[in-house]
Amino acid sequence: MKKVISILAIILCVVTCFAGCGKKNGKSGKRAAYNYDMTKYITLGKYDGIEIDTSSELYKNYHKSFYEGDVANKNAYTTVDVIAKGDIANIDYSGKLVSTGKVFDGGTAEKQDLAIGSGSFIDGFEDQLIGAKVGSTVVVKVTFPKDYGAKDLAGKRADFTVKVNSVKRVPELSEAVAVKLGFKSLKEYNKDLQGRIVENVIYETILDSKDFVVKTYPKEEKAKYDAMYTDYMSYAEQQAAAYNAQYQTQLKADDMLYYMTGMTSTQFKEYYDSALKSELIFYAIFDAENMRYTTEEYEADIAEMAAADGTTAEEVKANYEEWVLESNTIKKAAMRFMVENAVIK
Numbered sequence: 001m002k003k004v005i006s007i008l009a010i011i012l013c014v015v016t017c018f019a020g021c022g023k024k025n026g027k028s029g030k031r032a033a034y035n036y037d038m039t040k041y042i043t044l045g046k047y048d049g050i051e052i053d054t055s056s057e058l059y060k061n062y063h064k065s066f067y068e069g070d071v072a073n074k075n076a077y078t079t080v081d082v083i084a085k086g087d088i089a090n091i092d093y094s095g096k097l098v099s100t101g102k103v104f105d106g107g108t109a110e111k112q113d114l115a116i117g118s119g120s121f122i123d124g125f126e127d128q129l130i131g132a133k134v135g136s137t138v139v140v141k142v143t144f145p146k147d148y149g150a151k152d153l154a155g156k157r158a159d160f161t162v163k164v165n166s167v168k169r170v171p172e173l174s175e176a177v178a179v180k181l182g183f184k185s186l187k188e189y190n191k192d193l194q195g196r197i198v199e200n201v202i203y204e205t206i207l208d209s210k211d212f213v214v215k216t217y218p219k220e221e222k223a224k225y226d227a228m229y230t231d232y233m234s235y236a237e238q239q240a241a242a243y244n245a246q247y248q249t250q251l252k253a254d255d256m257l258y259y260m261t262g263m264t265s266t267q268f269k270e271y272y273d274s275a276l277k278s279e280l281i282f283y284a285i286f287d288a289e290n291m292r293y294t295t296e297e298y299e300a301d302i303a304e305m306a307a308a309d310g311t312t313a314e315e316v317k318a319n320y321e322e323w324v325l326e327s328n329t330i331k332k333a334a335m336r337f338m339v340e341n342a343v344i345k
Contacts, residue, residue, distance in 0.1 A: 033221065033323035034283045041218060042284035045211025048337075052198055052344045062197040068170050070193075076180040077168035083132045085117040090165040091129075093140075098157040106150070107158070111165060129162065138162045195339070202338050207274060212281055225276045229269060236260060279327060285334040293329050301329045 053059060071077060083089050091114055095107030116126045128140045140160040148154040171177050178189035206212055233253060240256035243249060254265050261268060299313070302325055306316045317325070 032326045038280060038284040038287045041215055042280050043213040043215055044284055044288060045209045047285055048341050050202055050205060050338060050342050052201055052342050058201055059197060062200050066193055066196055070181050071170050074181050076177060078171040080167050080169050081134050083116055083129050083167050085130055087116050087167050087169045089114050089116055089129060089167050092163040093160050095158045095160040098159060104153060132164050134164050134167055136164050198339055198342055199335055206281060207278060214277055214280055225272055229272045282331045282334045286330050289337055291333050293333055298329050
């Protein structure tokens with residue numbers, strides 16, 4: 001079985017590193033997918049000269065998300081002594097039901113990282129840790145929601161004894177932090193960060209725009225995506241059956257799908273439909289601008305994928321269909337064109 005989720009990740013992901021040159025004359029030879037003029041299937045909205053407002057909430061949200069992700073990846077946090085909202089606290093906890101005074105299943109953990117304000121824990125739990133010092137022990141009082149998944153806990157009150165082991169915080173962006181993130185300077189990091197943000201804003205702008213319309217879906221490509229969705233739903237059903245047989249549970253395919261992807265079957269289908277639409281749009285832009293790609297660029301993109309996966313180019317070619325690899329290169333070329341021509345305000 002090919003890597004279905006990985007395939008979709010490539011299809012939906014906006015590639016962050018671009019290589020090669022810009023627009024070229026002519027097109028590539030016979031393509032592995034959409035080997036015809038895709039502009040006949042897509043009405044293209046404005047993609048040349050897309051305006052990027054750096055003061056918009058969308059831009060700011062991407063900035064915050066990417067920066068925090070970079071800090072997490074490089075563990076470039078600052079350690080602090082007192083918990084504040086937005087910090088990541090490492091805690092030990094043990095919870096007891098007020099009605100019985102006994103520890104319940106799943107109510108204890110050690111060295112658990114908790115992002116304060118994320119809403120990961122029961123309502124009120126995280127707020128009661130704000131102001132706690134490293135090394136201190138706090139008693140957190142909560143009430144489980146009435147619709148809580150574990151019926152024996154639903155609507156019950158519980159007291160959690162929480163020890164604060166350590167606290168780390170996302171630092172203010174500075175020259176020193178940029179170096180910790182692997183860049184020579186703050187200027188270099190900001191350029192890289194803006195590049196990633198612009199790509200994602202463009203991608204989201206295009207998919208949300210009503211001006212980009214699929215006039216008709218190429219039958220073979222639509223069938224391909226529908227088959228991928230069906231295959232993965234069958235896989236989820238198989239996994240649910242195996243889990244039920246082992247643990248005597250009654251999970252359904254939708255339950256297992258949510259566990260694996262964090263999406264319901266309806267959301268997952270929308271995910272696939274969005275993937276197909278984005279695929280068509282990028283190929284159409286590629287055709288509208290009369291682009292092509294070289295064998296060298298194609299192989300370089302595969303090498304980049306291999307480096308990201310921690311594998312070899314040969315393994316990438318074995319694990320992915322040719323059309324997926326081609327899609328990666330074509331999307332990079334189309335996105336590069338849009339980034340180079342974007343108007344950043």
